[in-house]
Amino acid sequence: MTAPTLEVRNLCTHFFTRAGVVRAVDDVSFTVRRGQVLGLVGESGSGKTVTGFSIMGLVDAPGRIVSGSILFQGKDLASLSEEEMRHLRGNRIAMIFQDPMMTLNPVLRIDTQMIETVQAHEKVSDDEARARARDALGMVGIPSPDERLKSYPHQFSGGMRQRVAIAIALLHRPDLIVADEPTTALDVTIQGQILAEVQKLCANTGTAMIWITHDLSVVAGLADDIAVMYAGKVVEYGDVGEVLDTPLHPYTHGLIGSVPSRNKRGEPLRQIPGMTPSLLNLPEGCAFRARCPRAQTDCVQRPELREWLPARFARCHHPHREEAAAA
Structure with missing residues (x-):
């Protein structure tokens, strides 16, 4: 296997405000290989865009990368000077805002x-x-x-x-493109056309891409792998087909279940109860436990992102492991 185009390891980007420290990105890891599309999904405020800005070196004060590494073709972007980043940005690495x-x-x-x-x-x-x-x-x-x-x-x-x-x-046919919800404002026919062009570009030139979105239907047709973010952390990571068909994490399960097309006609729309916690005041342990139907007493302990099934990762003490393994 060739070395990945991008490897993000334990990335933490925090904002130091008068009200306290906002852990916008907290221990995020993923890999994107040549010609591969990674879908980075989650609701508003989950840390998706700040992850993209961290990769591009565009995080402004009071925010900064406090730990972790961002390896682009083996070179740690987090350690480069602004002048070195300027040579890469727009040339070998591009962002679509x-x-x-x-x-x-x-x-x-x-x-x-x-x-x-x-x-x-x-x-x-x-x-x-x-x-x-x-x-x-x-x-x-x-x-x-x-x-x-x-x-x-x-x-x-x-x-x-x-x-x-x-x-x-x-x-410049860059080696890596970070796309932050670039087709949200487009009608579906143009959206489909651009997604087709993006897939063709990645396949023909080997460009790696991170597609940041909240639209699961776009990710399903475009991405190879998916990373689901919640409260600044990646809570599930794996092959896009496997994750969307048989999610491990209860949050991913709730996201997919709340898509209107998955509800039976005449029944109330399913939704995840409660609200996303403030990044200024995250609860102890699992940030999702107050909204989680599978939460138990051990969820007050912080879960780590671990491999529950081959190449299937989830940050959870009680994932939907049986359902995924039986699929």
Whole structure:
């Protein structure tokens, strides 16, 4: 087996506020290999986006990485200087943000921004950079790309701006892309088109991808592996088909059970009771125990992420092991 493109080990990113320490990412580990897509899922506030920002070196004060390692092709990103990260960021590692205006400058034409992006990392002519920009726009389904290159961001709809942001991330065919819910604002037909292009890119070029989302249906059709986050921790990790078919962790079980299509017609929608705990004041032991139907007295002890079945990991004292093993 070749070395993984990205290996995150025991990553902890905390925010030091006046109210206390927010453990936004707390002991997160996963691996993404060449050509593989990892789905990073969980509800709002679970730590998904901060994990992505930590990988990209984009965590601002009062937040910082306090421990752990982020190995990109064997090099620890957490130990690199800002100048070293700048050479990698946008070139070998790219991020697609949820808000396209975090990528686009509102006062510059699209061609100016895309040509500058190409020439920031490669010595190519304006004509060659423009051709690559045009091809990237076509890849994400923007019609008349030559004409649209001359437009400003405000002349695009929200969905079209997002497609431009995705095209910019694809310009250098990076080794790793971190995508933070990039298709949330797009209609389902365009979403399907972009997901197909992303799969093709990963398969043909060997690009590894982390797809951050709360949409299990997107992950089911796109990802190879899935990591489920809750309260800053990965609570389940494994093959996407196995995890979604026979989840081990009660939280994953509840997430999948609350999808409307899994409820019988006329019955009340299932939901996970209670609320996500505050990251400023997490309970002792398992953070999910107050909402968990399988919680027992030993859940006041902190569970570790352990391998309950071959290549199936869960951070739980009482997982749905029997159901998964019988499947």
